[in-house]
Amino acid sequence: MEESLSGTLAIDLGNTNTVIAFQDQNDINSLLVEIPNISSSPGVIPTAVWFEDPSKIAKIGISALKMRDNLNADIFFHSNFKRLIGNSIERINKKNLLNPSECGKKFFQILWENIPQKYEIKRLVLTAPIDTYKGYREWLVNLCEGISVDEIALVDEPTAASLGINVPFGSKIMTLDIGGSTIDMNIVKIEGGEGKSGPIAELLRFKGNDVSSISKQKIRCAEIIGKTGSKIGGKDIDQWIVDYFVPGNNYFTNLLKAEEIKCKLSTSSIKYENKYPIKFHTEQNQEKEFYLSKEIFEKILIQNNLLNHLNSLLKDLLNQARGKYCTVEDLNAIVFVGGGTQIPLIKEWITKKISKIQIKSPPPIESIALGALAMTPGVKIKDILNKGLSIRLFNKREQKHFWHPIFCKGQTWPTENPFKLILQASQNNQKIFEIIIGETQREKAYNVIFENGLPKLSDVQNEEEIFKWDKKPLKIEIKNKSSVGEDNLKLFFRITKSADLLVKCFDMKDEFLGEYKLGNIF
Numbered sequence: 001m002e003e004s005l006s007g008t009l010a011i012d013l014g015n016t017n018t019v020i021a022f023q024d025q026n027d028i029n030s031l032l033v034e035i036p037n038i039s040s041s042p043g044v045i046p047t048a049v050w051f052e053d054p055s056k057i058a059k060i061g062i063s064a065l066k067m068r069d070n071l072n073a074d075i076f077f078h079s080n081f082k083r084l085i086g087n088s089i090e091r092i093n094k095k096n097l098l099n100p101s102e103c104g105k106k107f108f109q110i111l112w113e114n115i116p117q118k119y120e121i122k123r124l125v126l127t128a129p130i131d132t133y134k135g136y137r138e139w140l141v142n143l144c145e146g147i148s149v150d151e152i153a154l155v156d157e158p159t160a161a162s163l164g165i166n167v168p169f170g171s172k173i174m175t176l177d178i179g180g181s182t183i184d185m186n187i188v189k190i191e192g193g194e195g196k197s198g199p200i201a202e203l204l205r206f207k208g209n210d211v212s213s214i215s216k217q218k219i220r221c222a223e224i225i226g227k228t229g230s231k232i233g234g235k236d237i238d239q240w241i242v243d244y245f246v247p248g249n250n251y252f253t254n255l256l257k258a259e260e261i262k263c264k265l266s267t268s269s270i271k272y273e274n275k276y277p278i279k280f281h282t283e284q285n286q287e288k289e290f291y292l293s294k295e296i297f298e299k300i301l302i303q304n305n306l307l308n309h310l311n312s313l314l315k316d317l318l319n320q321a322r323g324k325y326c327t328v329e330d331l332n333a334i335v336f337v338g339g340g341t342q343i344p345l346i347k348e349w350i351t352k353k354i355s356k357i358q359i360k361s362p363p364p365i366e367s368i369a370l371g372a373l374a375m376t377p378g379v380k381i382k383d384i385l386n387k388g389l390s391i392r393l394f395n396k397r398e399q400k401h402f403w404h405p406i407f408c409k410g411q412t413w414p415t416e417n418p419f420k421l422i423l424q425a426s427q428n429n430q431k432i433f434e435i436i437i438g439e440t441q442r443e444k445a446y447n448v449i450f451e452n453g454l455p456k457l458s459d460v461q462n463e464e465e466i467f468k469w470d471k472k473p474l475k476i477e478i479k480n481k482s483s484v485g486e487d488n489l490k491l492f493f494r495i496t497k498s499a500d501l502l503v504k505c506f507d508m509k510d511e512f513l514g515e516y517k518l519g520n521i522f
C-alpha cells in the first residue's frame with residue numbers, strides 16, 4: 001500500500017505551465033507532484049484545456065496539448081488564459097467556447113480531481129500576479145468555494161520567487177520571466193526591511209471557514225516599481241527553429257521536437273560547436289533529418305531580433321524605475337524565472353547589460369510554487385495586531401511619564417522573537433518596578449482644509465491616544481542595589497498563540513525573576 005502524506009499543497013497557475021508542489025508536515029523538503037496523462041514532467045502541467053461541450057470529458061495539460069492539431073482547435077483548444085483572468089484590458093479569443101475565467105475554473109477543477117489520493121491536503125497555497133491582483137483574487141475566492149480544505153492561503157508571485165533566492169526583506173529585485181507565451185520584466189520591492197513587517201500570506205479560509213472578507217491577515221504584496229513585457233515566449237522560439245529548417249510548418253509534433261532540442265542546447269554541458277540531429281515532418285508528411293548546434297541556435301535567435309527586443313523592453317523598464325527614483329545600483333539581485341531564461345545567450349545578454357548585479361537562477365519553472373510553500377510552512381498561521389501595545393515609563397529629565405511602544409499595529413503574532421527592553425531606576429535604591437501596559441485606541445487624525453478652492457491636509461489634529469489597561473500593575477522587586485542612570489532590569493515581552501501578553505524578567509546579572517502574564521490583547 002502506498003504511503004500517505006499529509007501537509008501543504010502549492011499550486012502556481014502559470015500562463016504556459018502550472019506547477020504543483022507538496023510539502024509533508026513532517027518534512028522540510030518539497031515534492032513535485034506528478035499526475036499521469038496531465039503532467040509533462042514531475043510537477044509541471046501545461047496550462048491548456050480541451051473543451052468541446054459539457055457532455056464530453058474535458059482534457060487538460062499534456063492531454064489537451066495533444067489535441068491542438070485536431071479539427072476546430074481554434075474553438076475547443078484553450079491556452080494563454082491565465083493572464084486574462086482579472087484583466088479587463090486585453091482582448092480574448094472570442095471563438096473559444098470558454099472565457100478566461102471559465103477556462104481557469106475548468107482547468108483547476110480537473111487538476112484538483114486528479115491529484116493522487118496519497119496526498120492528504122491540510123492546507124492549499126495559491127499564487128497571484130500583482131499587476132491584476134484584485135480581480136484575480138476575486139476569481140480565486142469564488143473558485144475556492146468548491147474546495148474542501150481547512151486552510152487556504154494566497155501569496156503574490158514576486159515575493160514567492162524572492163524567497164527561493166534568499167534576498168533580505170525590503171530588497172529591490174528585477175525579475176526576468178521568459179515563459180512559453182510571454183516575456184515579463186519587472187522591478188519590485190519586497191515587503192519588509194527597515195523595521196517594517198515582512199511579507200505574509202493572505203488567509204482565504206481558516207479552520208474550514210471563509211475568512212477572505214474578514215481576516216486581519218491581509219497579503220503584503222511586493223510593490224511594483226516598473227513592469228514591461230510582450231507576447232513573445234518559448235513557443236515562438238520553437239516555431240523559429242522549425243521555420244529555419246522547414247519554413248511555414250507548424251505541425252505540433254515538430255514544435256515538440258524543437259522544444260526538446262532547445263532545452264538540450266540550453267544546458268551548460270553542451271559544447272558550442274557540437275551538432276545534434278533533429279527530425280522534422282515536411283509538408284509532404286515525410287520525415288527529414290537536420291542538424292542544430294548552439295551556434296546555429298543563437299543565429300536563429302538573433303535573426304528573429306530577440307536580443308533587440310529584450311534591449312527595448314529593458315530600456316523601457318529602467319526608464320519606469322528611474323521615474324520612481326530607482327536605479328540599477330539600487331537592485332539587490334536579478335532573478336531568472338521561466339524556462340527561456342536558461343538559454344545561454346539570454347544569460348550572456350543580461351550579464352553584459354547589467355554587469356554589477358548578482359544574478360540568481362533558482363529552478364526556473366518551479367521556483368514560485370516552492371517559494372509559496374516557504375511562505376506558508378506547515379507550522380502556524382499568524383494573525384495581525386489591530387492595535388499597538390506600549391509600556392509606561394518615566395522621563396526623569398522632563399519629570400513626566402510617557403508611553404514606549406512594545407508591539408506596533410500591523411505586526412504578526414504569536415511572536416517568534418521577544419521584544420527586549422532594559423529599564424533604569426528613576427531614583428536611587430529603587431526596589432520596585434511597576435509594569436503598566438497601554439494600548440492604542442485612536443490613530444492620528446487629520447483635517448482637510450481648502451486653500452484657493454483646493455483641498456489640503458492640515459497639520460496633525462490629534463496624536464495617537466493610548467489608554468492604560470484596566471488591570472493591576474505588575475510589580476517586580478529586584479534584589480540588587482539600584483542607582484539612577486544605571487541599567488537595572490531586563491524585560492522580554494511576547495504574545496502567545498492564545499493572545500496573552502507575557503513578560504520574562506531578569507536582573508542585570510541574568511538572574512531570572514519570573515515570567516508573568518500581563519493580560520490578553522483582545
